[in-house]
Amino acid sequence: MQRAGVAKGTVYHHFESKEELFLVLLQTGTEYLVSEAQEELLYHSEAAERLQVVIERYIRFLGKYKEFFKVLLTEIWWVDDRWKEQVQNLRQEMLKPLITVIGEAQERGIIRKDVAPENLAPALFGLITHETLHWTLFKDAFPYADILRTVKVIFFEGTLARKN
Amino acid sequence: MQRAGVAKGTVYHHFESKEELFLVLLQTGTEYLVSEAQEELLYHSEAAERLQVVIERYIRFLGKYKEFFKVLLTEIWWVDDRWKEQVQNLRQEMLKPLITVIGEAQERGIIRKDVAPENLAPALFGLITHETLHWTLFKDAFPYADILRTVKVIFFEGTLARKN
Amino acid sequence: MQRAGVAKGTVYHHFESKEELFLVLLQTGTEYLVSEAQEELLYHSEAAERLQVVIERYIRFLGKYKEFFKVLLTEIWWVDDRWKEQVQNLRQEMLKPLITVIGEAQERGIIRKDVAPENLAPALFGLITHETLHWTLFKDAFPYADILRTVKVIFFEGTLARKN
Amino acid sequence: MQRAGVAKGTVYHHFESKEELFLVLLQTGTEYLVSEAQEELLYHSEAAERLQVVIERYIRFLGKYKEFFKVLLTEIWWVDDRWKEQVQNLRQEMLKPLITVIGEAQERGIIRKDVAPENLAPALFGLITHETLHWTLFKDAFPYADILRTVKVIFFEGTLARKN
DNA sequence: GATGAATGAGTTTTCATTCAT
DNA sequence: AATGAATGAAAACTCATTCAT
Known part of the structure; x- marks a missing residue:
């Protein structure tokens, strides 16, 4: 709040309540x-x-806007x-780009089609979210590049050993 | 607090503070x-x-102990x-069984070996966590069985389309 | 607290804790x-x-600001x-005017010089403090004027009987 | 409480309340x-x-039983x-030996008679109390012997400079 | 619009007391 | 009698919100 350089009182000129502030933050x-x-x-x-x-x-x-x-x-x-409903809607909103590109990739025959984009997207988002969270917590233990690689490897290739 | 059927004061007989209570909850x-x-x-x-x-x-x-x-x-x-450090330690603790079984599977040649169990485990945990979270939020939208399937499919097989 | 006509929260707007409030009261x-x-x-x-x-x-x-x-x-x-150290410092501060005037009186040859002002002052303060305390407790038993007289008599003249 | 080697509960077998405990402590x-x-x-x-x-x-x-x-x-x-009244009574009780010996000294012509023992005693007690308190607070600054000397000098001789 | 002191409802914590063992 | 876990009323403190400037 003070980090944004505004006084406490000022916030209430722009937002009805703390909850609304959070929601707008989430929306924006x-x-x-x-x-x-x-x-x-x-x-x-x-x-x-x-x-x-x-x-x-x-x-x-996510790594940037902590x-x-x-x-x-x-x-x-x-x-x-x-509020719960609105938060859920925003969550859905957030998944849309992922759903779109997954859908495209399925159409192109790149991605398997037996799981709907609506199911793959939250899983991918979970992978992204938690990898980033893990990295935020244990920054020192492994390089940033690793999380990107791990997400891609798992999401695209999975972890089962391949014959060749 | 009252749900456990104990008086407010009793809690402070066992825990130093609310934060300690949370930590113990996390530990337990x-x-x-x-x-x-x-x-x-x-x-x-x-x-x-x-x-x-x-x-x-x-x-x-995770679905049960909300x-x-x-x-x-x-x-x-x-x-x-x-507290932060202790919370991080607990997170590591939580990953151990996953690390163990992933390691075993790698030894047996079941799981790819080019990513360390220490990197696979948090990703898998993220997948699990977020799928469960998503399911908790949108219970009505899809069946419980789906989340298990999605996690397994992605983690094991990945999403790239296979030739045959 | 409420006697000052301010709300509970207001106090914590000005003081970190109850202890700080007391200390500031003591300081002021x-x-x-x-x-x-x-x-x-x-x-x-x-x-x-x-x-x-x-x-x-x-x-x-002391009689007034109970x-x-x-x-x-x-x-x-x-x-x-x-806090202890700060309370002790304030005590020393409180003695300063007494030390000053005792020192002056010694220089003028009015007060005996074989006891240092630093030793006389706390004794005088003790006399003052306890007489006032005694008076506060037993207000009805003796007039206010008595405590002033007693302090002066003892501090200046002592209690040994004089020849003439 | 624990210093006396008894559990909290045990105290309530002997005393009705905390206040009674204090009063008995004061009495004893x-x-x-x-x-x-x-x-x-x-x-x-x-x-x-x-x-x-x-x-x-x-x-x-007083120096011993802090x-x-x-x-x-x-x-x-x-x-x-x-309780207030009882505390006041105890205070009076405490002064009695002082009143007695001051009275005796007055009868023997050793102590001035123009102030009643009932007035001298609390003043002397205040002197004693506060010197001891001061010593307790600033132990390191001056030797124990000083407080006894200061009390005696002031109480008996006063501080006015003498002619010869 | 901006500010931050003031507010008080709510939360956290303490502590004198009780009570089952 | 002794104990210490349990209690809840009261004290200490927080924090979202208001409001006079």
């Missing part, structure tokens, strides 16, 4: 994340590539139904 | 999760199976260094 | 006591008189070293 | 102080000497009238 952050992903997609046309760059963007975004990341994992647990 | 929960996983392992000897049952256990556990799950994702963000 | 009271004594001294130049008016001031002050008096005798016993 | 301490003073008097018959040894005893006693000393200065401020 989500919009920003989604638009960043979409911007990236302007420069990439191949489905496989598009999927990759979106994943990278998501990881970078406060947003925190609110994302924390405010979900609110009990107040009024 | 972790121990419980780990020991449940280990118990399961007593009945399964094949590496592939062992990995599967542990994943199932983790998902069921309060533990919440504290797990929420209390990580504490700034107080005194 | 001490400053006030010392400055009252010094103001009095502006109007008196003769050493003997100066000593007398300071004594009177101290007695009146809360300060109470905190003075009560909060000394804190164990917490952080 | 007072009795002990008074009886110690009286015992001392058995061995001294000269009035001047008797006064001196009683003073010495009081100082030693907890008693603390309760003495602290519990006076209770508002509850029921």
